Amino acid sequence: MQIITPSRLHIALIDLNGSYGRVDGSIGITLENPSLSLTAEETDRDTHVEFSEKNLPQAVTAEYTRKITRAEQNIRRVLGLEQNFCFTVNSTYPTHSGLGSGTQIALATGKLMTEAAGLHLSAVELAKIVGRAGTSGIGTYGFDLGGFIADGGHSKKQKASFMPSSASDPVPPVLLGRYDFPEEWNIVLAIPKNTGLYLSGSAEINVFQTYCPVPKEDVKLLSHIIFMNMIPFLIEKDLEGFSAVLNRIQEIAFNKIEFRLQPPEVSSAMHLMRECGCPGVGLSSLGPTLFGVYDKHDLSVVKELEEKLGDYASFTVTKGQNHGAVLTK
Structure with a gap:
């Protein structure tokens, strides 16, 4: 089996x-x-x-x-x-x-x-x-x-x-x-080769104990943009709107802390992924894997990523599985 x-x-x-x-x-x-x-x-x-x-x-x-x-x-x-x-x-x-x-x-x-x-x-x-x-x-x-x-x-x-x-x-x-998840959208994963912080066990526990609770105002904003923006944009298959919310999420609440814990190369890579054609980029969990969402018909994205970030990360092109x-x- x-x-x-x-x-x-x-x-x-x-x-x-x-x-x-x-x-x-x-x-x-x-x-x-x-x-x-x-x-x-x-x-x-x-x-x-x-x-x-x-x-x-x-x-x-x-x-x-x-x-x-x-x-x-x-x-x-x-x-x-x-x-x-x-x-x-x-x-x-x-x-x-x-x-x-x-x-x-x-x-x-x-x-x-x-x-x-x-x-x-x-x-x-x-x-x-x-x-x-x-x-x-x-x-x-x-x-x-x-x-x-x-x-x-x-x-x-x-x-x-x-x-x-x-x-x-x-x-x-x-x-x-x-x-x-829309079939029209691809997802590219960027997994760092020689940098990035991998957290587990007591180190992961320490992150939660050190940085929580996060500010209440951040939670209010995050809740609003997820349920009144991100999910409606997802259902409407609005890639631009979904991506804008994804990018905003990286700047608030616990996501902001997750990025702060990673070396500066991770944030630099995020900005470069956006420049290469991924309108929305985020960090998955505590990282260090970055992911970008983009239109599957844009064949230039991965080529540009490999040219500009190939020394930094390995890339996997995937899709949402429904x-x-x-x-x-």
Whole structure:
């Protein structure tokens, strides 16, 4: 049994102030590529993880093995499953880079195990078991639904502090809306080669504890431009309007902090991506991956990016994915 899961862009955490009784809230985009491909076969041996890709760095194989093993143990413990599996990772993408690999690895592992046992659980149900979606629900809802996702965060009765998903209780946020991402728009990812700050673990926790709460006025502005500008422009397929809001988001609330933490080369690259023809550019999650949205008919964008930023970053052209993970039995 094989599953291919999407990656995701995390555009913004909406409310890291909490004055009005809720925290978090997120918007983001499900991506066609990069993707995770994972196969599971029952085995008489102990559960183990293999990799079909050759010459992967040891740090990558260790990270994927750790996350698959942790999810497998949680599923086994909570649901009482006894089968052992050989998991084969057929394709990977970078961890701790803002593309949501941790959630996809955990949910993919859980989905394969539960489907093999005849249990048909939703991504929300799986997330509670494998310990995801404690802050953002973009990866969890994208796993099932794809598209552009908006979630409503958590009541402060559920979550009283500002913490990343990895350090929060796995209570998935409420889904506010899911919208198709326009087929006419391409997305280009710029992943730094030799610079950029990759945050995880205690360093990520420290960012939330140091910089939250963010100003209430920023949260008010962010909420307004997301729900009264960005999402309507998305539905109307107004690339110029959507891009203007995306650019504004980078300057306020928690997004402003995320950029401040990155080296100046990341901000410089963002401005160059706009000059190369991406009308809207943002930082995904804490970064360091940048993404640009542009008209798919503009064939000059990637060529210019490679000419001006090829030494700085590697580029992947992708699209929004308007469906969830694909399971093949």
